Amino acid sequence: MTPTTQHLRAARYTWGGDEFLFVEIAEAMSLTANFTANAMASALAARTVDGIVDICPANASLLVRFDPDVIPPGSLEELVRDIEHEVAQLSEQTLETRIVEVPVWYDDPYTGETVARFRKGHQRPEGTDLDFAAEENGLPSAAEFIRRHHSSPWLVSMVGFVAGLPFMFQIVPQEEQLEVPKYLSPRTDTPPLTVGHGGCFACVYSVRGAGGYQMFGIAAAPIFDPAQRLADFEDFMIFFKPGDIVKFKPVGEEEYRAIQAEVAAGTFTYRQAPVTFDLQRALDNPTTYNRDIMETLNGL
Structure with a gap:
């Protein structure tokens, strides 16, 4: 950029x-x-x-x-x-939107099991999708790739493919973007709420189904709620909208289970805050701008 x-x-x-x-x-x-x-x-x-x-x-x-x-x-x-x-x-090229914190259990057992089942359709049959992603981006480890994945915000560029699935574009200079090719052969199965990546786009699979993006973890809370049980879905069954900004938050198994319990009880709500997305600031000084925009959530 x-x-x-x-x-x-x-x-x-x-x-x-x-x-x-x-x-x-x-x-x-x-x-x-x-x-x-x-x-x-x-x-x-x-x-x-x-x-x-x-x-x-x-x-x-x-x-x-x-x-x-x-x-x-x-x-x-x-x-x-x-x-x-x-x-x-x-x-002034600005857009009134919101930033949302999305808890993710990276390197979880659910996507891990699916990764193991579909290695024959993968560029790198040995290892995991995270190992492959780190290697493709010249990073020393899967842990460093995960750190890079959640340390900058992502812009929801569009919603589609299946109901409520957000495509997300990393708000960093082009030379710093994480890029990973899709599977050589698409999978016939992907766990719901898988955090995936193909090309320069991240996504969260809203439902279980076929897919070809690399799998890095699983989001802890739904992004598609046809029954509209949760407060975040009161107005619409699909959570994300184009223009939303996402901050991934890494969580472990204990916090993942706690969030799942809140979802089951109908009490979970996403941490989110209104923000003004300023295109020029994002282009001129993305490091400072990304820090400022993510810190909007700290006061909640």
Whole structure:
């Protein structure tokens, strides 16, 4: 990531059938491209335009579903292009969001058992996914990889693949990002709440199912609650939203079990706090900015 705001070319607009407008902001993920996607989505939602059914920001793009009988495609495109121009001209590139602490039991037995079952589809049949990740990133040990994984915040760049699964992008300079390839052959099983990694993206698997990301640990609390039992899901069954910032907190077995008991009792709530994400500060001085933004949780 360069130390100044990256300038993006004009977005590419295409249509998906009669109901979808796809806006490709950039070909590659970056903090700037993702900020633009979220800022455009927020601005479009604030207009409360009749005929717009859904607005879905992604890593470096925006998808708008609309009813062509209510808003003509040409009118929608003109509106979204105007918003793109407004976002590009912003003097302060900030986004009102929140930082959330996600407890993770790294190197846990659940993902460990699954890792052992699927070594034939892995680049490195011996060892574990954590061993492989450390080696791929030139780090001396799995413990150092875990430290690097939880010592900086992650931006939720999009939510998808399965219900409620967040893709997360590390808020560090590009040369410091943790990068690990996916499995050579996808697994047919992944434990729910697995903390995974593929390419430059981290994720938390919201439900049990197939997957190909490297597995590093397991989150202690749900991120998808269809029954909406827990207070954090009172408004919506999916916890994460694009633009959220995540701070992973390493926990041991005892704390993991205690959190699981709170979840079962219906009393668990995530530690979270409102923050203003400042794109320019994140690009100019990520080390200082990351420390400041994570310290927002310390006063809770």
